[in-house]
Amino acid sequence: MSTKQQTLSWLAELPEDLPAWRELYDDARLLRDIAVAEEDVRTGRVKSVAEVRQIMEEKRALRRSKSA
Numbered sequence: 001m002s003t004k005q006q007t008l009s010w011l012a013e014l015p016e017d018l019p020a021w022r023e024l025y026d027d028a029r030l031l032r033d034i035a036v037a038e039e040d041v042r043t044g045r046v047k048s049v050a051e052v053r054q055i056m057e058e059k060r061a062l063r064r065s066k067s068a
Contacts, residue, residue: 001009014021040046047055 011024
């Protein structure tokens with residue numbers, strides 16, 4: 001049995017109302033998000049701080065112009 005299969009088997013045995021489910025969910029989500037971010041870095045899908053600031057400034061300006 002693979003590690004994944006064994007882990008899923010153990011998780012299936014846990015009661016539904018176990019408070020640790022939220023922690024397990026949060027940990028799994030964090031690991032998934034880190035893996036996605038690492039893939040973005042590997043493939044060059046990143047932006048510099050200056051680029052992000054420029055994008056955010058453009059969005060703020062657009063919001064300001066719509067609300068005026």
